Amino acid sequence: MRQIEATSDTRGKESQPAASKEITGISPVLRKDAQHGRVYSYLVDTLATISFWTPVAMTQEVLIAGMTVEQSLKVRGISFVVSMVTARPYGIYRNKVFKLLRTTEESGQVKRYWTDYLAFSSFWAPLYAGMLAAGGGDHNQVIKASVACLFANTVTGRPFGAYFDWVRRKAGLRAAWQQNGNGQNKTQMKSVADKN
16 A cells, blocks of 8 residues: 555655646746746836837938938937837836737738737837927927828837847736737747647
């Protein structure tokens, strides 16, 4: 009897690590996300925002709006400070827009495109106009750059969203389309299905 009980206990202990590994493999993104706090999420979203928009915005301001390089650099300095305050709120706002419009990984490219355009334009356009004015742009320059921004967002809105999510996932955080109760991507789901 003791031998049988010992064998049973040994099997139970051997099965526990396997089950643990399987659970860990089901949703590594959610597991990593739980390990990181708000400060980490804040730093990731801020890095993604600044690294993407600094070269894009400078090109737009100098070549399209007619601002001098000095004016553009001044605006970038203001933008850096603004991004330190607003990048994370934008990340949260974008998550909510994706959730409100029910945009997920299974959504088509067209829906993802317009979701990102709506999220970005509705959040950043007013802030951008204010930064231009604070950076020394005159009335006409602010209008030109703001209108150019809205048109530019039709081209850059979705690439920025994809880049934003790419940086997040590389850092172990969830992408916007994973906020809708679906913490697994197709690849993870497929691997779990194959195991079963």
